[in-house]
Amino acid sequence: MPCVADWLNNPFSIVQGIFAQNSPNSDWEKKVTDYFKEKLKENNATNWVPSLNDVPVHYLKPNSLVKFRCMVQDMFDPEFYMGVYETVDPNTNARVLHFGKYRDVAECGPQQEIDMNSSQTVTSERQTLYCVPVPAGCAVVLNPQFYAYISASQARVSPSTSYTPSRHKRSYEEDEDMEQHPSKQKEQHTGEKGPACLVKVYESWDTFKVNDVLEVYGILSVDPVLSIVSNEERDSSTLEPVEYMDIAEEQRVHSPPSSLVPRIHVILAHKLQHINPLLPACLNEEESKTFVSNFMSELSPVRAELLGFLTHALLGDSLAAEYLILHLISTVYARRDVLPLGKFTVNLSGCPKNSVFTEHIYRIIQQLVPASYRLQMTIENMNHSRFIPHKDYTANRLVSGILQLASNTSLVIDETQLEQGQLDTKGVHNVKALGNLITWQKVDYDFSYHQMEFPCNINVLITSEGRSLLPSDCQVQLQPQLIPPNMEEYMNSLLTAVLPSVLNKFRIYLSLLRLLDYSISDEVTKAVEEDFVEMRKNDPESITADDLHRTLLVARFLSLSAGQTTLSRERWLRAKQLEALRKARLQQQKCVNGNEL
């Protein structure tokens, strides 16, 4: 029985053992995955596996077992490799079988040669995924404030083995430090998020999709030979005809130096429901059920506190705060043919122009959700940024764009920055892409000769002065109750006032409620029906099918935000009431602005 250190530090010895016992039979592959699956099930075993997200690559032992939480940014073509090969010693003629799985280079001893003609050779297939740490598509940065806590919490559980860098402890202290002084956070804490990786998948790779968030357990490969490969190839390419140059470019991009982009040979991989480490990874398990029910029992004070917090942040506007909560727990839970259900894009209009207000709203959202991105909608940005990912055929890579985001990322679009000006073709395309994203929750990636549709699930919040030029599901006119003389100071003190433990509750609250199921009873359906018919009878202009759509959405999130998974009559009425309040404000605004739409 190998000890813990063995399967962690030297997983190849395990694989070799299983391979030697079972070959040439091919079930050794299944036995290997089963073995590791069992090992990882043991109590807290997953915590013992060092994570590439937290530990810099050079501190990790090559060929050891690592885990990595990442988003699939691109997929390469499947590659054929030597699954099983045979080496021969030219002196003794001794033949040995080897496995090529989980390896980049076919190993063979100094006195051996690989017999390429051997009848024992098995060619197999694997797929390479280009993965980046969540949610760092290209420009998207991890929410340092959010993850500050997380890496700290993981440092506590991670074993003090030799490869845990001492530096990690320091960062843990820094984190605690920062937790108390949020104003300091911005300048620090970048780069602690792990490298991009080439993740080699051996099984059922067709279930993985671009932008999926994965947690993979696999063997780290940073063989320096891989870098030599690229050097060699580059050297030889200079001797080759010019025509091969572009192939060389592709090779260069596809096999970057392993010190910068390590390879992970996946033994186990699974898609993540969410990326909030404060929550158990899988909510269906028994132990996580108690976690959920414990949290649910104290839900209403958390909600009240969160509402209060957001009300302060939104300058005393409790209605806007209410809608912001609904927005933050919204998620596309299903698609009905082309219609994404459950998206709830909020347009927060009436934001003061040229003030730091919108920036601070974003900072607060950053504190609350695991992944977010702030898009400043300036003419400059619209005309020059790359929103839509596109395929670079020279390098054969999908080049990421701003809109390549992991599911449930909060995208905050700041329209108050927009001045009058001319949009060029790119700008128009970008605006169109934003509109598509909001309306259909999909992004059309540019493949030059055609476009490919990638469904997404992104929470879009638009802050604007008047009504946004982008479509939205619901416009909320902000009505500040107080104007702080110094916005900066006001917001900062607001954040410092919140205890980290409370902040964590908010974080759990927002991530957890998104994952709950929801239903409507026949009885309530009937009531809603009656209501609708009644309202239409009185004034058909007052409520359209669209309004009903929206009210049902509001009712859904309102129920969920209170931890209720079915719609009650009271919630329905409350939803209607909220909608009425919101509409009244818009009406009021219309009167103030005269003929504004």
Add this chain to the structure above:
Amino acid sequence: TLFTAIPLDFDISSPLTYGTPSSRVEGTPRSGVRGTPVRQRPDLGSARKARQVDLHSDGPAEDLVTAEQSLGQRLVIWGTDVNVASCKEKFQRFLQRFIDPVAKEDEDVGLDLNQPRYMQRLEEINIVGEPFLNVNCDHLRAFDENLYRQLICYPQEVIPTFDMATNEIFFDRYPDSILEHQIQVRPYNALKTRNMRSLNPEDIDQLITISGMVIRSSQLIPEMQEAFFKCQVCAFTTRVEIDRGRIAEPSVCKNCNTTHSMALIHNRSMFSDKQMIKLQESPEDMPAGQTPHTVALFAHNDLVDKVQPGDRVNVTGIYRAVPVRVNPRVSVVKSVYKTHIDVIHYRKTDSKRLHGVDEETEQKIFTEERVELLKELSTKADIYERLSSALAPSIYEHEDIKKGILLQLFGGSRKDFTHTGRGNFRAEINILLCGDPGTSKSQLLQYVHNLVPRGQYTSGKGSSAVGLTAYVMKDPETRQLVLQTGALVLSDNGICCIDEFDKMNESTRSVLHEVMEQQTLSIAKAGIICQLNARTSILAAANPIESQWNPKKTTIENIQLPHTLLSRFDLIFLMLDPRDEAYDRRLARHLVSLYYQSEEKLEEEYMDMAVLRDYIAFARSYIHPRLSEEASQALIEAYVDMRKIGSGRGMVSAYPRQLESLIRLAEAHAKVRFSEKVETTDVEEAKRLHREALKQSATDPRTGIVDISILTTGMSATARKRKEELAQALRKLIQTKGKTPALKYQQLFEDLRAQSDTAVTKDMFDEALRALADDDFLTVTGKTVRLL
């Protein structure tokens, strides 16, 4: 010393380079054929390479060739079950005897289908002089299943045998013929693989056909085939053939025995052309959410530069995998292989569409069970209703609109009247949806766009004529002009969904005129003039000019689109908010259910979408209904009836265009039933739907009568009549004024207003003046009206 010609290409020690080591294949017969040289086939990898496989590693040489004495000289190629002699004989029999009874390929033009087709091909080669024989693998399979299997599994050995067989027959028949080189057989349409995604290690070294889109092509790469050496001492020359990418440089001159005196003379060496091409999976084949796969192709000799980036092609070739060496001097090997396809045959799939050949070339392959399922579905009595309700289930009611769109998805039958000078009749059905904003028109469009493989979605607001059609772009790197096709061309044989049709500018709309009737698209830009096919159905949505639909106005007045364009739509529907209690109730229930339905139930409906998609694809490619006698009669009657209605009121109520629409709709309805014949029931439904659409869009709000002229001339008959009356009144008024050569505009307007009993607006007055001016009765210059 070794010269490395193509270092990355081949590896001597890999079995994969020659998966089926061979061979006893001799070259094609050189003797007796006057003037026609043999040419190497780099696409197959030469036989010489194969001969040098390390035989000793696998035991005694006798094992390599199985001699079956009982059958006389029955030799098979090592590692295969191919017997050269019998393979050759079988293929010769195939060439001499194969007759395709049900041929309907476009390239069969000019072939006598009752004669052996490949013999006719050979005759063609004799006349034209192009020494390539394309062989459809499907034919071979029909003729001899075993031979087909051998071809697929051991192409490297079997194809040279085919070459040999073909040349023997050819030069036997046409002994005097002189070709550029000996005939090479190019098999295509191997049914092995269709999809790049399904390529796997088992396909290595087999003959495969895959489809995809060319994304990049390299420049021409000269690959040395034969090196020419000259002794620098005695000028003795010698030729050395390239073996596995390497040249064995002679170290000693055979003539003068000087060592290291041989120098390579580049410009007397023989080179062949080679090109690297990247093929990407077609967008239709890709599963959602994944990136497309690519595969490298190597094209040789005359296949170089046959395809351009952007072309959709079917490629037949041999799939290769070559190991990658980390370092040529060290034995460490990267455990990964490089794969590519040696191209044997290209078949462009979209170039045909440009030539207007009717056959749909990219027919989807259906499994037998699927066909069974579809056929069973088609026998259901309520299949029409079933399908229409499966269409966009999230959109509530609007059944007739869905039925219309369903028929549009199926389309009519294409008819060719070129020989009578009328050209093609369009088979595509165009539909326009008008209505209040927020009535899920866009959603319907999105759905259709997602349903059909060649659907395009554009918005009238953002799109220019350029984006819709095609434009010429200069590639920044190569400075080459590239023709980029837009939504309309891309949706050829599909549906182009245009949202916010009313927001489209004038020049863009004018493009649609040609597309919607002629189904072609002319482009004249940057010196490139061409006519592209755009046989696309248009599904457009338009919002009223005012924020809400005004029921007091006609369709034209509401959406402000020119009637010339409107009359090109077969069906125009109104999507209005019905405002009725029962409807509201059902709508509410429907919406509420959307908000809590479980994922599984939704999943179920997703399945339906796949079935629907296949059903439509199957009907589109395999069912081509023709009118039956009764149906023709019914159509005639329907048309006559439609004309009659109008003639009673002194106006035209139907035009030939409406008859054509009816025919298309009836054909589409027959397709829904998988029926090869259009029956009277189809005509009935076509009539009903057409009438329904007219009722919605062509009812004159002033009289409440359905009036087709609203759509065809942009004005209802009553309105026209009123206009004429006013003009007559004005003429009379002027005539009563006596012989005054000029009149004041304002004065005349007031006089007319005073005289007439109905209100006369300035517009109406202007119109009346214009009408009289057209009659050469008067002219208007500024504020004066002059009589003529």
